[in-house]
Amino acid sequence: MILWFVLLTFGGFWLILSMIEFLAELDELLLNPSQGNILFSIFFFFAAKSAAETVEGVLRDRSQKHYFSSPIDSSSIFYSKLLRVWFYNLLLFGIAMSVVLFVIVTWNIELPIDDHFLIMLYLLIILAPFVGFNISILAHLKNKWLKKINAVVAAQMITLTGIILHSRVTFFIQLEYTLLILVGSLLITVFSSRPLYREVWINSSQGTESSALHQKSLRLPRFISKSTRLVAEVEFKRRWRRKQVPGSLAVVVVMGAGLGFIYSSLGPRPDLGLGLGKYFYPSLISMTAFLAGIIHTLIPSLNLFSRDGVKLWCLRTLPSDFKEIATGKALAILLTSPVIILAIALPLPLILDYPLSFVLFSAVSSSIFIFLMSGIGLWAAAKFPNFNESTKGSPDIITMYSMIMLALLLSVIFLAIPFTLLELDPILGVLSVILAADLSALFIIWMFKRSSIVLENMELNF
Amino acid sequence: MIEIKNLKKSYGRFEALKGIDIFLDEGEIYILLGSNGAGKTTLIKILTGLLSPSSGTAKINGKSARNIKDIRAKFGYMPEHPDLYERLTGEEFLHMMGSLKGVEEDRLVEKIHKLSQELEIERDLNKEIGSYSKGMKQKILFINAVINDPPNLILDEPTNSLDPRFSQDIKSRIKDLSSRGKCILMSTHITPVAEDIADRVGIIEKGRLVAEGTVSELKRETDSDNLEQVFIEVVNHA
Numbered sequence: 001m002i003l004w005f006v007l008l009t010f011g012g013f014w015l016i017l018s019m020i021e022f023l024a025e026l027d028e029l030l031l032n033p034s035q036g037n038i039l040f041s042i043f044f045f046f047a048a049k050s051a052a053e054t055v056e057g058v059l060r061d062r063s064q065k066h067y068f069s070s071p072i073d074s075s076s077i078f079y080s081k082l083l084r085v086w087f088y089n090l091l092l093f094g095i096a097m098s099v100v101l102f103v104i105v106t107w108n109i110e111l112p113i114d115d116h117f118l119i120m121l122y123l124l125i126i127l128a129p130f131v132g133f134n135i136s137i138l139a140h141l142k143n144k145w146l147k148k149i150n151a152v153v154a155a156q157m158i159t160l161t162g163i164i165l166h167s168r169v170t171f172f173i174q175l176e177y178t179l180l181i182l183v184g185s186l187l188i189t190v191f192s193s194r195p196l197y198r199e200v201w202i203n204s205s206q207g208t209e210s211s212a213l214h215q216k217s218l219r220l221p222r223f224i225s226k227s228t229r230l231v232a233e234v235e236f237k238r239r240w241r242r243k244q245v246p247g248s249l250a251v252v253v254v255m256g257a258g259l260g261f262i263y264s265s266l267g268p269r270p271d272l273g274l275g276l277g278k279y280f281y282p283s284l285i286s287m288t289a290f291l292a293g294i295i296h297t298l299i300p301s302l303n304l305f306s307r308d309g310v311k312l313w314c315l316r317t318l319p320s321d322f323k324e325i326a327t328g329k330a331l332a333i334l335l336t337s338p339v340i341i342l343a344i345a346l347p348l349p350l351i352l353d354y355p356l357s358f359v360l361f362s363a364v365s366s367s368i369f370i371f372l373m374s375g376i377g378l379w380a381a382a383k384f385p386n387f388n389e390s391t392k393g394s395p396d397i398i399t400m401y402s403m404i405m406l407a408l409l410l411s412v413i414f415l416a417i418p419f420t421l422l423e424l425d426p427i428l429g430v431l432s433v434i435l436a437a438d439l440s441a442l443f444i445i446w447m448f449k450r451s452s453i454v455l456e457n458m459e460l461n462f
Numbered sequence: 463m464i465e466i467k468n469l470k471k472s473y474g475r476f477e478a479l480k481g482i483d484i485f486l487d488e489g490e491i492y493i494l495l496g497s498n499g500a501g502k503t504t505l506i507k508i509l510t511g512l513l514s515p516s517s518g519t520a521k522i523n524g525k526s527a528r529n530i531k532d533i534r535a536k537f538g539y540m541p542e543h544p545d546l547y548e549r550l551t552g553e554e555f556l557h558m559m560g561s562l563k564g565v566e567e568d569r570l571v572e573k574i575h576k577l578s579q580e581l582e583i584e585r586d587l588n589k590e591i592g593s594y595s596k597g598m599k600q601k602i603l604f605i606n607a608v609i610n611d612p613p614n615l616i617l618d619e620p621t622n623s624l625d626p627r628f629s630q631d632i633k634s635r636i637k638d639l640s641s642r643g644k645c646i647l648m649s650t651h652i653t654p655v656a657e658d659i660a661d662r663v664g665i666i667e668k669g670r671l672v673a674e675g676t677v678s679e680l681k682r683e684t685d686s687d688n689l690e691q692v693f694i695e696v697v698n699h700a
Contacts, residue, residue: 227562234550234558241549241590310545317510318562319535460512461473 035117036165043124043161046093050085050132052247056392058085059140059204068198078197082189086129093125116171123178124161130185131157137193140200153188157181224331227320231328232335235304239332244300249339252292256343259288260351268352285348285362290411292340293369294404297333301377302403304329305455306385307393312460322452330378330448337370357426361418364433368414371440373407375447382454387462414440463488463645464509464614469518471504471669478504480669481518486647488613491640493656494649495693496666502649503542505666506618509647510539522614535563538607542618542649544599548592552583552602555591556609563610570609577605581628596623604632608639615639617648621655633659653689665693667700 058081067077103109131154138150164177193200220229239245262284270280305312315325345366349359384399395403414436422429464486471479479501486492496502507513509520511527511534525532547555553574560570578584581601591599600623607615620636621629637659640646650656656663657677665673665680673680673696677689684695 230558230561234547234554237554238547238549308547310543311547313510313512313539313541313545314547314559316512317534317537317539318559319531319564320562321531457514459514460507 035113036167039117039120039124040162040165042121043128043165044158046089046125046128047132047135047158049092050089050129051136052132053085053088054081054133054136055140055204055243057088059136059201064201068201074198075194078194081197082129082133085133086126089125089129120165120171120174120178123175123182127161127178127182127185130182130189131161134185134188134193137197137200140204141196142199142203157185220331225324227324228328228331231315231320231325232331235329235332236335239300245336248296248300249336252296252339253343255288255292256347259284259344259348263348263351281348281352282358282362285345286365289340289344289362289366290369290408292344293337293366293373294407296340297337297370298373298377298403298407299400300333301330301374302381302395302400303386303393304333304378304381305393305458306381306387306395309387309389309393310462312458316455316458316460322456323448326378326382326452326455327448330374330444333377334370334374337374340370341366355426357422357430360430361422361433364430364437365415365418368433368437368440369407369411371437371444372410372414375440375444376403376407376410378444378451379447379454382451382458385458410443463521463523464492464616464647465519465521465524466505466509467519469505469508469520470516471501471508471513472516477669479508479515482666482669482671484647484664484671484674486645488645489640489643491636491646491648491659491661493660493663494647494666495651495653495656495663495689496649497697500666501669502666503618506539506616506647506649509616510537535610536612537614537616538610538612540603540607540615540617540620542622544596544603544623546591546599546602549590551588551590552578552594552598553587555602556587556605559606560609565610573609574605577608581605581631597625597628600624601628604635608635613644615644615646615648617646619650620648621650621652629655653693657689663689665696667697670700672696672700 135154345362418433466484469482520527522533686692
């Protein structure tokens with residue numbers, strides 16, 4: 001098996017070098033925004049989604065012990081899981097395409113895409129799950145060297161795809177190379193991931209055996225109560241080890257980078273014919289910060305209690321004040337939320353040289369999003385818990401959608417007056433947004449209390 | 463001291479508990495026996511505040527289980543299933559639980575070390591709980607239940623998943639705790655365990671306490687040789 005990986009690595013390096021040489025000779029590498037960029041972004045998103053789906057939905061699925069202890073061939077189990085990830089990706093793609101199609105037909109929009117774009121898109125959607133699936137499977141190997149080699153191979157697959165999509169070679173050459181990568185990914189899946197699948201599942205579903213005692217420990221200030229500190233530290237550790245914290249941080253940083261990319265592509269005052277003018281970037285920053293708040297704060301808060309599920313007895317039988325426990329749980333999420341301000345709310349206003357009042361407004365209004373979403377999430381987590389084990393505590397879609405709408409409504413209520421005042425008088429605008437932030441902080445404290453009451457009276461009949 | 467009076471619990475039309483009366487004094491070991499689904503775990507969950515009763519009272523040291531805040535420091539609880547935070551190490555879990563139960567840092571570290579050494583899981587304490595066997599998780603649960611030295615212990619099937627050696631060890635620890643004045647309410651399916659350590663036994667069937675007494679009293683009343691026969695006799699006639 002090691003020989004196979006070594007061959008793949010060197011073969012991959014050789015392939016990349018050959019392609020770069022070939023493309024450099026043609027002087028046709030294109031780094032500007034293009035259809036290639038769009039295609040690569042979609043491919044990358046679907047590959048990342050498949051990787052996450054493989055870890056959460058496949059590798060940590062303990063119920064597979066029933067399959068492995070039955071006469072079912074382990075290859076069949078492997079292929080059924082691969083097909084599951086593949087199918088979910090196609091399903092999501094189908095839904096997304098339906099929405100796009102609906103928008104195009106309803107508003108009669110003409111998109112500058114051709115048949116070649118669509119063919120490549122379909123091909124990449126087929127390819128992405130294999131790449132994501134392989135990355136997750138092989139990254140869970142115990143052998144560190146194999147893991148590193150796998151990372152190199154996976155990076156090469158993604159890099160190759162990027163190079164192909166960003167080059168101006170003819171469509172048929174792009175097609176040929178993409179098909180080549182698809183075959184390569186399939187080969188890795190069949191010859192590497194499949195035989196290792198059982199071992200990898202055991203590694204990842206049975207917990208880590210290495211000492212993890214002093215890893216990623218928080219040291220919170222002493223003015224926070226002891227119970228809150230302890231719960232926050234433990235919750236943070238658990239979220240970190242489940243890779244939720246790094247994953248969520250990475251998404252926010254990528255969103256911030258996306259804003260930078262849009263700025264570098266469209267310039268300081270884009271005229272997209274939308275009549276937004278000077279409001280284009282402020283609106284974009286607000287929308288991105290709101291979206292980041294949903295991903296980083298609201299959704300993780302929504303399953304704070306239900307994710308514990310049958311383990312909730314631990315907290316419920318403690319002599320601590322439930323308000324302190326609920327606060328500690330929320331604090332574990334709030335601690336990393338300033339990344340939204342640092343990665344999204346501040347960089348672009350500073351680059352665009354906006355007035356200090358707007359820079360402050362942008363930062364404080366993002367903190368309002370964070371407080372509101374955390375408060376709403378915590379309350380809904382206690383009020384509408386989903387203890388269905390198969391969903392790992394994730395809220396049902398109606399609850400999630402309702403809470404997002406509620407967060408949007410409250411954000412508008414909290415920010416409407418400060419924003420209007422900012423237009424009239426910048427200083428008054430900043431002062432009013434700070435007042436709104438204070439109110440949102442009061443809101444979250446109120447929510448700590450409400451959720452603790454609900455948690456305290458929750459019937460744990462499982 | 464545990465006092466349960468006319469305790470009822472219903473789920474819609476289904477009555478899980480139909481009026482249970484139990485009294486446990488200090489230093490007493492009371493074993494609950496019952497068929498699957500008889501209501502043992504429901505009773506224990508009401509006592510620990512995880513469920514609220516439909517009617518009746520459950521008191522721990524004179525404080526109602528309905529007011530959870532009043533009773534939580536008064537008991538140690540060991541649930542039936544070893545559902546623990548799998549992403550924490552055994553030491554992290556015990557440290558968190560002990561600290562939140564108000565055990566002082568130095569004493570806590572010492573106690574975790576001592577108990578884990580005695581139960582032979584010390585070298586695994588730095589591993590994540592997800593990698594533990596069921597028996598190891600049971601031991602973590604037992605340590606958690608006794609770590610703050612509570613006056614009452616509520617143990618739901620504590621010897622499940624333990625090998626005979628550690629099952630014996632846990633039994634002798636329970637006896638020792640009782641001799642030090644702890645009030646112990648324990649449920650089990652394993653009648654020899656109950657026979658070994660029980661001061662009194664209560665048999666629950668279909669939500670009712672159908673028999674109660676010392677092991678010898680129950681044997682005499684049913685004309686049985688052992689507790690297993692007592693159980694079968696009582697349940698068959700319930």
